[in-house]
Amino acid sequence: MKIENHILSDDDVDTRYVDCPKRGGAITGPDTIIIHYTGGSTAEATADYFYSSNVQASAHLVIDRNSPLIFQLVPFDTVAWHAGRSSYTFADGSERSGFNQYSIGIELDTAGPLVKTGSGYLAWFGKSYQAEETFFGTHQHQTEPGYWHAFTEGQIGCLLEVCRLLLVTYPIKYVLGHDDISPRRKIDPGPAFPMEQFRKHLLDLDRNQDGSELASEQSGRVTAPGLNVRSGPSVRHTAVADPLQYNQAVTILEEREGWYRIRASIELECWVSSRHVELRREV
Ligand SMILES: [Zn+2]
Numbered sequence: 001m002k003i004e005n006h007i008l009s010d011d012d013v014d015t016r017y018v019d020c021p022k023r024g025g026a027i028t029g030p031d032t033i034i035i036h037y038t039g040g041s042t043a044e045a046t047a048d049y050f051y052s053s054n055v056q057a058s059a060h061l062v063i064d065r066n067s068p069l070i071f072q073l074v075p076f077d078t079v080a081w082h083a084g085r086s087s088y089t090f091a092d093g094s095e096r097s098g099f100n101q102y103s104i105g106i107e108l109d110t111a112g113p114l115v116k117t118g119s120g121y122l123a124w125f126g127k128s129y130q131a132e133e134t135f136f137g138t139h140q141h142q143t144e145p146g147y148w149h150a151f152t153e154g155q156i157g158c159l160l161e162v163c164r165l166l167l168v169t170y171p172i173k174y175v176l177g178h179d180d181i182s183p184r185r186k187i188d189p190g191p192a193f194p195m196e197q198f199r200k201h202l203l204d205l206d207r208n209q210d211g212s213e214l215a216s217e218q219s220g221r222v223t224a225p226g227l228n229v230r231s232g233p234s235v236r237h238t239a240v241a242d243p244l245q246y247n248q249a250v251t252i253l254e255e256r257e258g259w260y261r262i263r264a265s266i267e268l269e270c271w272v273s274s275r276h277v278e279l280r281r282e283v
Helices: 043-052 153-169 195-208
Strands: 001-006 007-009 014-017 023-026 032-037 061-063 071-072 076-078 087-089 093-095 102-107 113-116 136-137 146-149 174-177 218-222 249-256 260-263 268-273 275-280
Touching: 001 153, 007 014, 007 071, 007 093, 014 268, 023 087, 023 136, 032 153, 043 071, 061 153, 153 195, 174 195, 249 275
Parallel strands: 014 071, 032 102, 032 174, 061 102
Antiparallel strands: 001 007, 023 076, 061 071, 087 093, 113 146, 136 146, 218 249, 218 275, 249 260, 260 268
């Protein structure tokens, strides 16, 4: 994955640049990444909406939920219209408003809040989802738990790869949710997004670029459909999660006699046969 002239590209992830006219001037920094969900049916529908609707809204990226596919609508050095009225008080007490000027906006393709019905879980636009696609939890600004369309491991892995690259390319210091900077207007990305873990993971990676053990991590991709993930480096070890998908991005932490200990997502570390993982050069 690389950024050239403020445009993202990758050999494996399908990155499509759509030159969206809804944009401002030169961005300041950028020093912040703002995470959103689309609340729509597909990433392509959202990208098309940003591109062609009359609504004064856009974003830098839209990351697909079900396949390695990213739409970019605005170059990273240019203001996109994703944050709207927004303000935040940072840990050091400094305040900021108008986040579009300083931030890269990344939209994750999910349907948002879901309502449980007799046959499934219904999105606001009428599409129904199955239980295994849902997340049940309480939003930080709400008191009652509810159902949300879950993000996928592949999608979060893709986001992580993008954010790592943004961190080394731009002076990024903060990762915030839209619901952090517009708490009375917005509920995205909501409780289904593991913000604390994601933020910690990104900052840990950043810190480790200075040469501790994680600096030797390599990234790779799964080259077989349904790669088993095990608790240890042999076929006798039990499966610890669902098999990995073809082309899924992983981080290799350790190698031992034909096996890799990998991080497949921010929540999953496990062992896989090294025969079915292809190493990639780091960015
Ligand atoms: Zn948003």
